[in-house]
Amino acid sequence: MAELRGSSGDAPQNLLTRWFGTPNLHTLDVYESKAGGYTALRKALFDMAPADITNEVKTSGLRGRGGAGFATGVKWSFINRDGPGPKYVVVNADESEPGTAKDRYIMENSPHMLVEGILIAAYAVGANQAWVYMRGEYDEPRRMLVEAIDEARAKGYIGPRPMGKDYPLDIQLYRGHGAYICGEETALLESLEGKRAQPRSRPPFPAVKGAWGRPTLLNNVETLATVPTILNMGGAGYAKVGTAKNPGTRLLTVSGNVRKPGVYEVEIGKTFRHVIMELAGGPPEGRKVKVFWPGGSSAPVLPESMLDVTTDAEALAAAKSMGGSGGVIVMDDSHCVVEAAHRLLQFYAHESCGKCTPCRVGQDWAVRTYERILANEGSRIDLDILRSVSDGLQNGRSLCGLGDSGGWVIDSTLRHFRDEYEDHALRHECNVGGVMAHA
């Protein structure tokens, strides 16, 4: 495996990554003997009622780490455990948000942590079958997780009587085939059922009608990997870490123009200055941070002057952004914001699933407008077009968040970097040059 870039070791904030980097942590043996693995599952199966587990997760205040940040325990409680017929747990391992690599980091380092979290969640919500939907490009994480599941099955932790408890549990892997939209939970379900991944209208929500029309709990990899820690610490213990409204730690992927890119576990509430300048070492010598995306490419950008914003959801909302998937992309002053926005709109246009018109047409329209501006054919009208296209993508006009995401890129870059847009559109010049120009 490649050299570890990110958190590991016994720093106080390393709740998840404490044992990362330990030789053979990916094996069941080391996970159990060294990292205290599967104690939480044993506790859940034998010392706790399913409702107690859900309550413990509620008490912890854990919020989904996939992007939307919904309260995990509340989501679990939406599933009617005593309803008739099968229920499913589906794990979103389709990590595709640009700038995000944390789920890969977890699965490559400690796949059993995820397996344990899945089994606990399935037991808590009354499911016997879990599916892991993993993006097709993740060859190494898939190998690691397949091995982990096989080991857990051989040891009797997965099967008809896990650890001797009369409650069948099974986990299956499903391989995605390259579509960003599959990160959206209802599109993921369509894909899991073997269809084109186009989002469904909600309601009904997956908790009522999910995979194959059955009640389904969907959680992100990091969210479920945090569950064993919560049971081990106790919900109240976990809630003491982080901020009151947004407890715990999260894994932030720091990439772009920093000296030490990596996946860093951070106590929620620390500033981005701490994350970018201290943990990731800041931009290269002689350069300054110009702009950063605090939570994946979909999170509205923040300029250098807002480095002291903290990493909790409330502070980010106040700064008109969001924590998203925790992908912190840093760009220094040698790069052009308009070019970066163009690249991201190309991404959203490419990944739009085509189901609803505002997103299918709007993203493409935005790309063409950027092309005109960057080809020095822009004018004030093009800036107005960008504004109205952006508005057309947002505010519930698209079926899912992909539409809004493109709009947020346009809005937030225009809000903080109006000058650069005007340089390009009105004066046909760029203050840094086209560093990112396509090959």
Next chain:
Amino acid sequence: MPALDLAQEELGHLTPEAMTEVATALELDPGYVEGVATFYSLFHLTPVGKHHFYVCTNLSCAIRGSAEIVRRFRETTGVKAPDEVTPDGLFSYEEVECLGACEYAPMMRLDQRFHYDLTPEKIDELIADRKAGRAAPPSPAATPPRERGGEAPPSPAATPPRKRGGEAPPRKRGGTTRKKKADG
């Protein structure tokens, strides 16, 4: 999708005949199957090189020089556009969206594994190694676990992990005639 996967594994890409055969085996409409195949970027509907370079050019890689990586690949192989295959059938490339390994940018996927911290020189090396037949075997992920011993047997294409008891595998597997890959 697992059925299309098997077809692509055998043929290198999905031919109209292969998609029809998958449709017949699963009792689906061929148009529906093609609709699924065209939706996902990992299904190839035209032949690709034996070594297909999936180069990430999304933001985190772009600001660390992925354009230069693509440029060098084109110069060294003579390929001019995405999905164009070199005359010997060995190489092709495409620019892909974020592959989720941003701390190692610029990076790409090649032969069922990720390649990190790319430089133009590394691209030349990877190409030269494959021309000389010195390519490392694909990562063990490429082979299903029950066939995997201590050493990873070299396998030309990725196989998804075997499903146990989930859904039934496609019924007709040997139906497609095994054709040679584009590399000849």
